Amino acid sequence: MQATIQRLHMSGSDVEIATPIIVTNESHRFLVAEQLREIGIEHAQIILEPEGKNTAPALCLAALHIQQMDPEGLMLVMPADHVIQNQALFLEAIISGIEYTNDNSLVTFGIVPSHAETGYGYIKQGKALQKNIYTINSFVEKPDSKTAESYVASGDYVWNSGLFLFSAKTWLNAVKYFRLDIYESTTTAYKTKASDLDFIRVNSDLFKACPSESIDYAVMEHVTDDDDSTNFSGVVVALDAGWSDVGSWDSLWSISDKDANGNVLKGDVFLDETKNSMVIAEGRMVSVIGLTDIIVIETADAIMVAEKTASQAVKRIVKQLADKNRQEIISHSKVYRPWGHYESIDNGARFQVKRIVVNPNARLSLQKHHHRAEHWIVVTGTAKVTKGEEEFLLSENQSTYIPLGVMHRLENPGSIPLEIIEVQSGSYLGEDDIVRYDDEYGRDS
Numbered sequence: 001m002q003a004t005i006q007r008l009h010m011s012g013s014d015v016e017i018a019t020p021i022i023v024t025n026e027s028h029r030f031l032v033a034e035q036l037r038e039i040g041i042e043h044a045q046i047i048l049e050p051e052g053k054n055t056a057p058a059l060c061l062a063a064l065h066i067q068q069m070d071p072e073g074l075m076l077v078m079p080a081d082h083v084i085q086n087q088a089l090f091l092e093a094i095i096s097g098i099e100y101t102n103d104n105s106l107v108t109f110g111i112v113p114s115h116a117e118t119g120y121g122y123i124k125q126g127k128a129l130q131k132n133i134y135t136i137n138s139f140v141e142k143p144d145s146k147t148a149e150s151y152v153a154s155g156d157y158v159w160n161s162g163l164f165l166f167s168a169k170t171w172l173n174a175v176k177y178f179r180l181d182i183y184e185s186t187t188t189a190y191k192t193k194a195s196d197l198d199f200i201r202v203n204s205d206l207f208k209a210c211p212s213e214s215i216d217y218a219v220m221e222h223v224t225d226d227d228d229s230t231n232f233s234g235v236v237v238a239l240d241a242g243w244s245d246v247g248s249w250d251s252l253w254s255i256s257d258k259d260a261n262g263n264v265l266k267g268d269v270f271l272d273e274t275k276n277s278m279v280i281a282e283g284r285m286v287s288v289i290g291l292t293d294i295i296v297i298e299t300a301d302a303i304m305v306a307e308k309t310a311s312q313a314v315k316r317i318v319k320q321l322a323d324k325n326r327q328e329i330i331s332h333s334k335v336y337r338p339w340g341h342y343e344s345i346d347n348g349a350r351f352q353v354k355r356i357v358v359n360p361n362a363r364l365s366l367q368k369h370h371h372r373a374e375h376w377i378v379v380t381g382t383a384k385v386t387k388g389e390e391e392f393l394l395s396e397n398q399s400t401y402i403p404l405g406v407m408h409r410l411e412n413p414g415s416i417p418l419e420i421i422e423v424q425s426g427s428y429l430g431e432d433d434i435v436r437y438d439d440e441y442g443r444d445s
Helices: 002-006 026-038 055-069 087-098 145-154 168-178 180-191 204-208 249-255 308-323
Strands: 021-025 045-049 074-077 082-084 105-111 122-130 133-140 157-167 194-196 199-201 233-239 243-245 264-266 269-272 278-281 286-289 294-298 303-307 334-337 340-347 351-358 366-368 372-380 383-387 390-394 399-402 408-411 418-426 435-438
Touching (some): 002 026, 021 026, 021 055, 026 045, 026 199, 026 334, 055 168, 055 180, 087 105, 087 157, 105 122, 122 233, 157 168, 157 233, 168 180, 180 204, 243 249, 249 278, 249 294, 249 308, 264 269, 278 286, 286 294, 294 308, 303 308, 351 408, 383 399, 390 399
Parallel strands (some): 021 045, 045 199, 264 278, 278 294
Antiparallel strands (some): 074 157, 082 243, 105 157, 122 157, 133 233, 194 199, 294 303, 351 418, 366 435, 372 399, 372 418, 383 390, 383 408
């Protein structure tokens, strides 16, 4: 996501680029905010979806927000899971597409295929408008291997990238024309939005009632040469800039730097007789012996081992986890909050140990717990502690004890991150055992 946002800010062109608008699920809000903070992006607009409804409704929310700021504003739609290796060619293609955003035109960017890929949809190019720019003849679904080979051999097809460019007004008019139900649902949900810190919350009940649909099915497949009955037209810009949709571990392996044996390695990894594999170790040492074409991903809360070609099947494992109500599908061991993040280090029947990092000049809510007590030990930085009627500072290697039921607050008054170790003890250690009395982030639970 960081690379996607920074992709436009390396341009030497005269194109005016606004602060980014990110549409994301509500549960990802603090993670997104932290990623933006890390790269110094301020005043970004983060629109929260209470429930995923595919890409067409998400785009409507962004377009409605853009229209409020600039009625003639253009929107460049960039999924956050793409890699583009040739930045200059990408920006050239974007700029060349701008002149086609007038007169109810919707621009998409098709990737010049490097091989007969069966995992992508394709766009058949229509009439040539200028070099690398065509009308859209048709969209085609993911083909079988033989059909994909014929597409590539013909030179008339490009991969459907999911990158789009059009004015917010044109997009909304097109959705209103082709899918009035989506337009009405998203418009009413947006009109009753509320601001929450840096986040924009749309009306949850109204948005959840919106149909779920993709950009292509809702609009783009109707703006082709085969259908000239509307006032809308489609344009595809052929893009050859080292693009990859990093939708699987296999695709990430294919674009990464490899060692002499074709392996992609990150972290504390040791191999023997292993080839063409990806091994990522985030916390522990990982060793792999005598294997080929595998993916091994070690994180704080889970380890995945898969054949490289089967790595997209992780969704079936996720379904199994969901069926068993496993916590891993809801949250990672590192959890982001508006003030920083915390990470579970160890836990048992009546205790839990966390590493808590509080950003400079940030503070947690004033709160208490009914079922647990807490010990705080400062590792780095300075902590300002409220405990009952007391208020005091703690520096490195100092600690304090918060008894069960006592109101308390943790703050970082310094200019560097505050890191503490928190040891919880009690009969119940769930995150819902928090009674908030004051919270500058507007949380009530």
